[in-house]
Structures are given as structure tokens and as C-alpha cells.
Amino acid sequence: MEIQANAKLNLTLDVLGRRPDGYHDMRMIMQSITLSDTLTLEPDGGEELRVQSNLQFLPTGEKNLAAQAALRFWEARGLTPRGMTITIRKNIPVCAGMAGGSSDGAAVLRALNRMEGEPFSPEELARIGARVGSDVPYCVLGGTALAEGRGEELTPLPPLSTCWVVVCKPEFSISTPALFAQIDRVRLRCHPDTRGAVAALEAGDLEGVARRLYNVFEDALPDRQRTRVQEIKSTLIQCGALGASMSGTGPTVFGLFHREDRAREADAQLREYNRETFLAQTV
């Protein structure tokens, strides 16, 4: 079975505080986009679970989130894992704030559920996904949703009107644990207007959503990286983006566009300096 795993963007991302268990309480609006990995699941009648991909550095065994999802699926079914090869054609940049790994895990859950005659409802599948990672439940359901708690408490939202998205991952990586540690130290200057963004979604007001794109992690970036993120956002806005922001813990930056020609122009300009630049649409 072949299945697509869509990347996600954060239209808003707020960190509400640190919890006694060490995790942070988050509030974020998530949005799926057409940029996707392709997964192929091939049962082989054996006992081994193998994962392979076009990227040499990704884990091939149980450390891969695709394999973890398969193991959690069989566990929830009360069955021993089936022998299978999962092949991932990776297009979503890795460690980029777009939940690429979580989305692969979610795609495996959906594929196995289909192959087994849908024993689980989407909500049950999302609960199984929570054992793999906090972004997996959202990736199982997809679309536009409010995610709270560690990201696993989901409220579906009216879909964002279909628009063009330019996604650009600058050439540096960000340590997610370091950024979370830094967010505890910095005094956040602003928080996203999540309620306003939800109201704009309910009104079908794309400009209203785009005006409210906001990610508190931008305030926690080291100076040089924040400057780079600002530069990409400026290019997107100058090319006609309705709004621009960083996704997740970064460093990916994206802009929303009404007009395809403007999105293509932004894509072309950013691609000159950033290999990992993509043109996509919202799902």
C-alpha cells in the first residue's frame, strides 16, 4: 500500500508554561500542506519490521517513527507484529518544525488500519499515535486544528481557505531542547492572538488568519538565526505574502499567498539561497 504523509505548519504557536512533568503546555493552530513524504508498506510474510528511505542518516529500525507506529498499532490490536518493509520517499525536510517524522508515523497507522479493514476509528488511531509522539495524533487527523496540552489535545477547526504556501528551510539546524530551555529564560514580549485567528478561520477570512501568524519560538532564537528568519519573512512579504511566520521550533519559515504568481516568485527568489524551498498548497 502506498500512502502520503503531509507536512504541517503552525499558523500560531504559543507556549503557556512549564508543567510539573517537565513538558510545556502549548496552544497552537496546526495546518496540513501538500508537501509530503510517500510511504510504501509491503508485507512479506516474515517476522521482521524493516524501514528504508532515500536519506542515509534516518534510522532504519525501531527508532524510526514509522516503525514505532507500526509496533504500537499491532500492540493495540493485541497481535504480534507482522513482517513488513516500509519504504519512505522523504520530501519533508528533517528536523525542520514540520513534523515530518510524526507524519510518517501517522501515515503508517492510517495505512495499517486500512489494510486491516478499519478496526479503529480515526479518534482511536489518534490515541494510539499519542504513544509514538505528541504531534502524531494531529498528523493522523490532519487539516486545520487547535492543539493544546503537549499537542495531543485536539479540537478540529474550520479549514483554512485553500491558498498557496511557500516553505523555506534555512541552512542551519535548531536544537529543540535548547530552544525549550531558552523559552523558559526569555520574557516573551508577545503571544499570538489565537482566539482572533480561530474567529478568522470561522469567518473564512484568510487575510485575518494571515495577519495573526505568530510563533513565540522566534523570540527565543539566537540573534543570528533570528535575523536569518526575519530576512526570509521579509522576502516573503515583499513578494506579496499575506503573512509569514516560523513553523514549530523552526527553522522553517513559510508565507501564505492568495496569488499563485506571487508565490512562484517568492519560491524562485528564496530557492537561489536555500536549497530546501518548496511551493505547496494548504490541505
Ligand code: ATP
Ligand atoms: P516536529 O515539528 O514534530 O518538532 P521536526 O520536523 O522538528 O518535528 P522530524 O523531522 O519529524 O523533526 O524528526 C526529527 C528526528 O526524528 C530526527 O532526529 C530523525 O532522525 C528522527 N526520525 C525518526 N523517524 C523519522 C522519520 N520517519 N522521518 C524523519 N525523522 C525521523
